[in-house]
Amino acid sequence: MSKTGYALEISNVHKVFNRGTINEKAALNGVDLNLNPGDFVTIIGGNGAGKSTTLNAIAGVWPTDEGRIIIDGTDITRLAEHKRAPYLGRVFQDPMTGTAATMDIEENLAIAYRRGQRRTLKWGISKPERELFREKLCVLGLGLEDRMTSKVGLLSGGQRQAITLLMASLKQPKLLLLDEHTAALDPKTAAKVLEISDQIISENHLTAMMVTHNMKDAIAHGNRLIMMHEGRVIYDVSGEEKKNLHVKDLLARFEEVSGGEFANDRMILA
Amino acid sequence: MEYFLSLNPMALLRAWPGSIAQGMIWGIMALGVYITFRLLDFADLTVDGSITTGAAVSVMLIRGGVSPILTLPIAFAAGMLAGLVTGLLNTSLGIPGILASILTQLSLYSVNLVIMGKANQPVSVDKYPLVVSLRYVTGGSTGSRILFFAGLALFLVVLVGILYWYFGTESGQAIRATGCNSSMARAQGINTDLVKVLALMISNGMVGMCGALYVQFQGSADVNMGRGAIVIGLAAVIIGEVLFGKFAAKQKLAFAFTQMAVIIGAVIYYMVYQFVLWLKMPSDYMKLFSAVVVALFLAVPYLKEKHLRKKGVVKA
Numbered sequence: 001m002s003k004t005g006y007a008l009e010i011s012n013v014h015k016v017f018n019r020g021t022i023n024e025k026a027a028l029n030g031v032d033l034n035l036n037p038g039d040f041v042t043i044i045g046g047n048g049a050g051k052s053t054t055l056n057a058i059a060g061v062w063p064t065d066e067g068r069i070i071i072d073g074t075d076i077t078r079l080a081e082h083k084r085a086p087y088l089g090r091v092f093q094d095p096m097t098g099t100a101a102t103m104d105i106e107e108n109l110a111i112a113y114r115r116g117q118r119r120t121l122k123w124g125i126s127k128p129e130r131e132l133f134r135e136k137l138c139v140l141g142l143g144l145e146d147r148m149t150s151k152v153g154l155l156s157g158g159q160r161q162a163i164t165l166l167m168a169s170l171k172q173p174k175l176l177l178l179d180e181h182t183a184a185l186d187p188k189t190a191a192k193v194l195e196i197s198d199q200i201i202s203e204n205h206l207t208a209m210m211v212t213h214n215m216k217d218a219i220a221h222g223n224r225l226i227m228m229h230e231g232r233v234i235y236d237v238s239g240e241e242k243k244n245l246h247v248k249d250l251l252a253r254f255e256e257v258s259g260g261e262f263a264n265d266r267m268i269l270a
Numbered sequence: 271m272e273y274f275l276s277l278n279p280m281a282l283l284r285a286w287p288g289s290i291a292q293g294m295i296w297g298i299m300a301l302g303v304y305i306t307f308r309l310l311d312f313a314d315l316t317v318d319g320s321i322t323t324g325a326a327v328s329v330m331l332i333r334g335g336v337s338p339i340l341t342l343p344i345a346f347a348a349g350m351l352a353g354l355v356t357g358l359l360n361t362s363l364g365i366p367g368i369l370a371s372i373l374t375q376l377s378l379y380s381v382n383l384v385i386m387g388k389a390n391q392p393v394s395v396d397k398y399p400l401v402v403s404l405r406y407v408t409g410g411s412t413g414s415r416i417l418f419f420a421g422l423a424l425f426l427v428v429l430v431g432i433l434y435w436y437f438g439t440e441s442g443q444a445i446r447a448t449g450c451n452s453s454m455a456r457a458q459g460i461n462t463d464l465v466k467v468l469a470l471m472i473s474n475g476m477v478g479m480c481g482a483l484y485v486q487f488q489g490s491a492d493v494n495m496g497r498g499a500i501v502i503g504l505a506a507v508i509i510g511e512v513l514f515g516k517f518a519a520k521q522k523l524a525f526a527f528t529q530m531a532v533i534i535g536a537v538i539y540y541m542v543y544q545f546v547l548w549l550k551m552p553s554d555y556m557k558l559f560s561a562v563v564v565a566l567f568l569a570v571p572y573l574k575e576k577h578l579r580k581k582g583v584v585k586a
């Protein structure tokens with residue numbers, strides 16, 4: 001635990017893509033955000049607001065230009081992506097991204113179970129691990145416990161996201177990053193994956209961030225909600241105040257901060 | 271008619287055992303290509319150079335009095351160094367994979383010349399106790415020939431076993447995960463750069479060892495012997511997959527069967543090669559022949575899927 005007691009501290013993080021070209025884009029413009037242990041934050045905002053970019057900055061997909069990122073007291077700002085992995089569980093928008101399609105379900109889980117450990121010449125999966133994985137898969141209620149040696153590539157998008165969620169939490173992360181992880185799924189599957197997400201977060205007492213385009217989901221899930229605009233956090237609400245939010249409140253908030261500009265985004269956001 | 275009468279089936283039958291042995295030896299190289307091309311998803315052209323490096327190292331050591339069998343692990347190590355260079359060019363210096371491997375391949379041409387001192391170096395089975403030789407296939411008693419093939423096959427089985435074990439370990443899984451989905455691998459804490467270098471080293475180690483065996487088999491090393499080796503390796507991988515891929519995938523030890531399929535692919539390649547030579551195709555055309563074989567086998571699965579998709583059988 002850090003001196004400040006925060007699970008995550010992001011201060012003044014900046015990121016410009018394609019600097020010096022006509023495609024220059026200031027994606028993050030001084031993001032400040034502190035998460036308490038156990039916070040489950042939903043993140044909303046228009047296209048290009050910097051939601052996914054913030055998650056990628058935390059995950060270290062590329063180096064940031066400025067600012068500091070501290071997880072549970074450890075400054076990870078300069079660490080390479082794979083060195084941050086021990087702190088993070090990640091689920092991506094594209095169900096293909098989180099799993100290795102040509103490998104078995106149990107192999108994917110075994111790789112995740114060794115996150116942050118040295119990969120040695122020991123056999124990649126043990127018998128007790130198989131039992132553990134079987135139990136965990138059972139809890140998902142998708143029947144995957146009987147298909148542990150199936151290739152992940154044979155599974156549906158929803159099943160793959162469920163596996164990725166399990167992989168993200170097998171080794172307790174300091175922070176779980178959910179990057180629009182239900183956006184590519186049909187509504188019914190998306191609801192199921194969200195249910196599994198809630199379950200995994202509460203059972204493991206995880207600190208989590210969830211980017212979503214769906215305002216209802218953003219209100220219904222988590223204990224805190226932030227809105228981003230032009231690479232900054234512009235609205236941060238939690239507790240009772242968040243519980244009493246309605247979609248129309250959020251829309252009003254959007255229009256307020258963006259002038260008329262957000263009217264165009266209404267369609268996407270509603 | 272006159273042409274067909276001029277073909278002697280017995281000549282083909284006499285030549286085939288040599289082709290089979292050659293295919294088995296090249297199977298080792300094909301396994302190396304399989305590791306980069308299929309497991310790592312990296313088109314590594316280093317092998318054209320590293321196979322000759324293995325051969326050059328082996329020949330010079332044998333001529334210098336080192337036991338031929340001892341040159342195999344040394345050739346393996348030399349191949350690993352070649353793989354290390356390609357890996358570092360790619361991961362540490364950011365040079366695209368194919369180009370990195372071409373740079374290594376080109377530089378190895380000079381390195382190989384330096385090792386050998388001149389473009390060609392013989393190593394005679396009469397003077398040295400070579401591990402393998404065409405002589406063991408064509409000469410000697412039937413018993414000794416069977417013994418030779420059995421020994422070679424056993425060696426391959428052991429090699430396949432070692433690779434099967436390795437790619438089931440945590441370290442081997444990391445290579446497979448990196449090749450399949452590098453985003454996933456990094457998210458799970460795998461240092462994908464390190465893993466790439468490691469896989470390239472193992473692959474080129476195999477290729478170098480193949481070079482050491484092949485040079486003993488044919489009795490001389492030539493600085494140009496590796497030209498087009500990648501194409502032969504790919505041909506073996508693809509022939510093996512097209513003919514036995516589905517069968518191998520269904521087995522319990524699927525990965526071991528797939529590797530066996532690749533080795534058999536190399537054997538088939540050399541049998542067909544011999545067959546085409548026997549049909550009196552001028553040997554000048556053989557590289558063209560190899561390229562056409564690989565292009566065909568690569569194209570068939572693609573065209574098949576395209577055709578099925580047109581008919582609406584396969585979902586887009």
